[in-house]
Amino acid sequence: GIQVEQSPPDLILQEGANSTLRCNFSDSVNNLQWFHQNPWGQLINLFYIPSGTKQNGRLSATTVATERYSLLYISSSQTTDSGVYFCAVPISGGSYIPTFGRGTSLIVHP
Amino acid sequence: NAGVMQNPRHLVRRRGQEARLRCSPMKGHSHVYWYRQLPEEGLKFMVYLQKENIIDESGMPKERFSAEFPKEGPSILRIQQVVRGDSAAYFCASSDRAGNTIYFGEGSWLTVV
Numbered sequence: 001g002i003q004v005e006q007s008p009p010d011l012i013l014q015e016g017a018n019s020t021l022r023c024n025f026s027d028s029v030n031n032l033q034w035f036h037q038n039p040w041g042q043l044i045n046l047f048y049i050p051s052g053t054k055q056n057g058r059l060s061a062t063t064v065a066t067e068r069y070s071l072l073y074i075s076s077s078q079t080t081d082s083g084v085y086f087c088a089v090p091i092s093g094g095s096y097i098p099t100f101g102r103g104t105s106l107i108v109h110p
Numbered sequence: 111n112a113g114v115m116q117n118p119r120h121l122v123r124r125r126g127q128e129a130r131l132r133c134s135p136m137k138g139h140s141h142v143y144w145y146r147q148l149p150e151e152g153l154k155f156m157v158y159l160q161k162e163n164i165i166d167e168s169g170m171p172k173e174r175f176s177a178e179f180p181k182e183g184p185s186i187l188r189i190q191q192v193v194r195g196d197s198a199a200y201f202c203a204s205s206d207r208a209g210n211t212i213y214f215g216e217g218s219w220l221t222v223v
Contacts, residue, residue: 031209041199043214091155096209097143097166100153
């Protein structure tokens with residue numbers, strides 16, 4: 001199956017700082033999604049981004065499918081950004097079942 | 111437009127009992143995915159279903175676990191003869207088509223005592 005690696009595993013920021021989270025995957029994919037799991041366990045879909053760049057408020061994401069990576073940018077971080085960020089790609093070539101990386105745990109201090 | 115609904119949110123079972131977790135997908139969604147999350151770990155795929163069909167159950171243990179998505183009603187994840195190692199959060203997600211954005215429910219937390 002396709003392997004997903006996320007970095008860094010942990011990140012601690014002061015409120016207002018910017019950050020970049022990375023997702024590498026081992027094979028070409030036809031879709032990629034970013035999720036945020038808040039401290040209460042709720043999983044929210046942030047982006048569906050198989051290629052290109054998308055922006056939503058302070059968050060933006062870029063996927064370079066040919067080089068097998070995606071980046072999630074968080075600008076002017078807030079305490080509510082704390083939680084775990086996951087990227088998900090298809091479990092194998094030809095599949096549509098999302099498989100998840102181990103995530104980046106983000107803590108934003110006030 | 112209601113999101114993905116899971117119940118119960120919390121479930122406590124004694125070893126050897128059965129656990130049934132229910133998932134109603136978003137309106138208009140016919141694809142359902144179940145994931146398990148152990149403490150401090152990521153989400154592990156268990157099973158993918160469409161109405162009345164199991165499409166892929168490669169992530170589900172062969173014994174004690176089963177899933178269904180009947181023509182009418184919610185998808186059910188059933189765990190028979192639970193053991194302590196089954197204690198986890200079980201998340202359901204749905205999509206309108208294969209490969210499209212998936213949306214998660216709030217999860218069901220199973221504790222086996």
